[in-house]
Structures are given as structure tokens and as C-alpha cells.
Amino acid sequence: MDVRAAVALEAGKPLSIETVQLEGPKAGEVLIEVKATGICHTDAFTLSGDDPEGLFPAILGHEGAGVVVDVGPGVKSVRKGDHVIPLYTPECRECEYCLNPKTNLCQAIRTTQGKGLMPDGTSRFSMNGKPVLHYMGCSTFANFTVLPEIAVAKVREDAPFDKICYIGCGVTTGVGAVVNTAKVEPGSNVVVFGLGGIGLNVIQGARLVGANMIIGVDLNNARKPLAEKFGMTHFVNPKEVGGDIVAHLVELTKGGADYSFECIGNVKTMRQALECCHKGWGTSIIIGVAGAGQEISTRPFQLVTGRNWRGTAFGGARGRTDVPKIVDWYMDGKINIDDLITHTMPLDKINEGFDLMHEGKSIRSVVIY
Numbered sequence: 001m002d003v004r005a006a007v008a009l010e011a012g013k014p015l016s017i018e019t020v021q022l023e024g025p026k027a028g029e030v031l032i033e034v035k036a037t038g039i040c041h042t043d044a045f046t047l048s049g050d051d052p053e054g055l056f057p058a059i060l061g062h063e064g065a066g067v068v069v070d071v072g073p074g075v076k077s078v079r080k081g082d083h084v085i086p087l088y089t090p091e092c093r094e095c096e097y098c099l100n101p102k103t104n105l106c107q108a109i110r111t112t113q114g115k116g117l118m119p120d121g122t123s124r125f126s127m128n129g130k131p132v133l134h135y136m137g138c139s140t141f142a143n144f145t146v147l148p149e150i151a152v153a154k155v156r157e158d159a160p161f162d163k164i165c166y167i168g169c170g171v172t173t174g175v176g177a178v179v180n181t182a183k184v185e186p187g188s189n190v191v192v193f194g195l196g197g198i199g200l201n202v203i204q205g206a207r208l209v210g211a212n213m214i215i216g217v218d219l220n221n222a223r224k225p226l227a228e229k230f231g232m233t234h235f236v237n238p239k240e241v242g243g244d245i246v247a248h249l250v251e252l253t254k255g256g257a258d259y260s261f262e263c264i265g266n267v268k269t270m271r272q273a274l275e276c277c278h279k280g281w282g283t284s285i286i287i288g289v290a291g292a293g294q295e296i297s298t299r300p301f302q303l304v305t306g307r308n309w310r311g312t313a314f315g316g317a318r319g320r321t322d323v324p325k326i327v328d329w330y331m332d333g334k335i336n337i338d339d340l341i342t343h344t345m346p347l348d349k350i351n352e353g354f355d356l357m358h359e360g361k362s363i364r365s366v367v368i369y
């Protein structure tokens with residue numbers, strides 16, 4: 001079938017709106033009509049050419065929501081008409097990783113997904129007879145896409161696509177980092193570096209679990225009012241702190257953070273996030289994705305004296321199990337998504353969404369098909 005897609009033809013160039021061809025679902029696969037997709041920092045990172053694993057030409061997008069319109073042979077867990085959220089971290093429930101409660105990184109389709117291909121080693125997308133690659137197993141910058149059955153979460157049908165698409169990455173990553181990865185306890189003091197589309201979700205996750213101090217750190221003062229609305233109790237702009245930001249945060253928390261979260265992707269702030277943690281028990285979670293080849297460092301004594309350094313992908317969530325629950329949290333009013341979606345646009349204006357992100361003017365732009 002012909003589908004409309006924003007194609008990343010090469011690194012560093014705007015997306016190109018094209019008609020591309022999409023083959024139907026093969027065994028174990030489903031065809032989805034994408035109804036809405038968020039534009040995430042990670043799409044921009046790959047498009048920029050800084051992502052060492054970025055492949056072109058490809059159809060980017062990994063934060064979508066839509067409806068199943070066809071299923072391939074053997075598909076059992078979803079059927080035509082089901083509402084779903086695509087998962088860049090699948091959940092096969094059978095592999096060594098899925099069977100280990102310590103991780104959410106299902107490896108069932110890892111190798112082919114990393115090459116921009118479906119599990120049989122081919123692409124369903126093509127343009128002018130040549131293959132176009134999938135992206136993060138999702139490719140939601142097309143109005144139809146094909147995914148493996150294990151990479152879709154079935155969700156309730158009364159949830160609005162233009163809001164719950166954000167649960168496909170940003171919301172789950174931020175809230176999940178608090179709830180699943182760090183397991184922040186009520187009364188904890190939390191520091192969040194970076195108050196963008198991820199950090200604001202960490203803030204609302206911290207409020208949800210009953211954190212005490214929720215300190216936001218950002219260079220952009222314009223982020224303060226929204227962060228306060230989401231639960232931030234204190235704001236720190238490193239440019240306005242007269243000295244060492246780490247010492248300032250340790251003093252503010254009277255000894256250090258119980259938990260810190262790095263939501264920027266900067267190796268310097270990753271170090272600050274670790275070192276502002278409380279001696280003996282403080283845990284720092286890296287969420288931000290740093291540029292190719294960059295390395296983190298600290299004095300090992302920071303770890304010897306009881307601080308913990310960890311990371312998280314997709315908020316530690318097991319997509320098919322956890323994503324429907326997060327949709328329920330949104331529908332029950334436990335989490336706020338609406339105020340984070342600052343811009344919406346049709347597919348042919350998608351490059352404007354990338355511009356808004358680069359200019360720091362948006363939290364989330366959503367393409368509505």
C-alpha cells in the first residue's frame with residue numbers, strides 16, 4: 001500500500017514528506033494505522049548524524065499511538081481494531097532478559113531492530129523500489145507502519161491518541177525511572193537535572209510517589225513555572241549559583257539527594273548528578289543519552305563512600321505490561337500529559353516541530369495524522 005511518511009533521507013537534512021510503499025504484515029507482525037506521534041529528542045539526535053547507530057534512509061519516530069488494521073499469520077495477542085502504542089523496547093515474555101526481573105531490555109528482536117529491519121531481516125518500507133529502513137522498531141513518522149506483535153502494547157479505547165502517544169517514550173521514561181528503576185520512597189529528596197520532556201515527567205513521578213524535596217536544575221528559567229505545576233519544590237539555575245553547583249545542592253538537601261536523575265545527556269551534568277547524592281546511600285540515575293564517544297568520570301571514592309550510579313532505558317518499563325497501566329494513570333488523572341504537549345501539527349509541518357525543539361520553545365510537539 002501507499003503511505004505518507006516523513007523520510008530521513010540523509011543525516012543533517014530536514015525530513016522529506018514522501019509517498020512510500022508499505023508491505024503488509026508477515027507472520028507475527030501487525031499493521032498499524034498511526035493516529036498521532038510525538039517528536040522526541042532522540043529522533044533529532046539520530047537525524048543530526050550524531051547517533052553512531054543512525055541509519056539512512058529511514059522513517060524515524062518512536063512515540064506513537066494508533067489502531068491495528070491487519071494482522072499477519074499466528075498473531076494472537078491483538079486483533080483488528082485494537083488501540084495500541086508501539087514499543088521500541090519490546091516484551092516477548094520468553095527471552096532470558098524478559099524472564100529476569102532485573103531488566104526490561106527484551107532481546108528477542110534486538111539484532112534486526114538495531115539494523116532497521118523487521119525480525120526476518122527485511123524492511124516493509126520501500127521508495128522507488130529501494131528499501132527504506134525502520135527506526136527503533138517503530139517508524140511512527142508514517143501514517144501506517146508494521147511492527148512485531150511483541151512490540152505493541154494494547155491500550156484502552158477511550159484514551160485520546162494525541163495525548164497517549166507521549167506514553168510511547170517520554171512519559172514512561174520519566175515516570176518509570178522514578179517508579180521502576182530508582183523505586184523512590186515517600187519522603188525522599190530528589191534532584192532532577194534538565195526540565196524538558198523527560199525531566200518534567202521525572203518531576204511528576206517524584207510527586208506521585210510522595211517525594212519530599214523535588215529540586216529542578218535547568219539553565220532555562222522559563223522552565224520554572226511548568227516544573228512547579230508538575231511538583232517541583234525548588235528551582236536551581238546553575239548560572240545563578242555563585243559557586244559550585246554540587247556544594248549548593250548538598251547544602252540545600254542538608255547532606256545530599258537520596259535520588260538524582262540526569263535528563264540532559266551531558267557528561268558534565270551526569271557527574272554533578274552523582275556527586276550531589278547523599279554519602280552512604282544516594283543513587284543517581286542516568287536517563288540522558290550523551291553524544292557519540294563521550295565518557296563519564298568521577299573519583300572512585302564517590303562510589304566507595306556509598307553513592308550508586310545507574311542508568312535506565314524506557315524507564316525500566318516492560319511495555320506490554322506497564323504501558324496500559326500508565327494509560328490508566330493518565331485517564332484517572334494521576335498524571336498530567338496535556339500540559340506537556342505544547343504544540344500539534346500535521347505531518348507535512350513535522351520539520352517545524354524539530355525547529356521548536358531546537359529553539360527550546362516546545363516541551364512536546366505531536367503530529368496528528
Ligand code: NAD
Nearest residue numbers: 041194195196197198218219263264265287288289313314
Ligand atoms: P529537552 O531538550 O527537552 O530537555 C533538556 C533540558 O535540559 C532543557 O530544559 C535544557 O534547558 C536543559 N539543559 C541543557 N543543558 C543544561 C545544563 N548544562 N545544565 C542544566 N540544564 C541544562 O530533552 P528531553 O526530551 O527531556 O531529553 C533529555 C535526554 O533524555 C536526551 O538526551 C534524550 O535523548 C534522553 N532520552 C533518554 C531515554 C531513555 O530511555 N534513557 C528516553 C528518551 C529520551
Ligand code: DAO
Nearest residue numbers: 040042105110169289313314
Ligand atoms: O537492548 O541493547 C538494547 C538496546 C535498548 C535500547 C534502549 C534505548 C533507550 C535509550 C534511547 C532513547 C530512547 C528514546
Ligand code: ZN
Nearest residue numbers: 040042169170
Ligand atoms: Zn523518545
Ligand code: ZN
Nearest residue numbers: 092095098106
Ligand atoms: Zn524478551
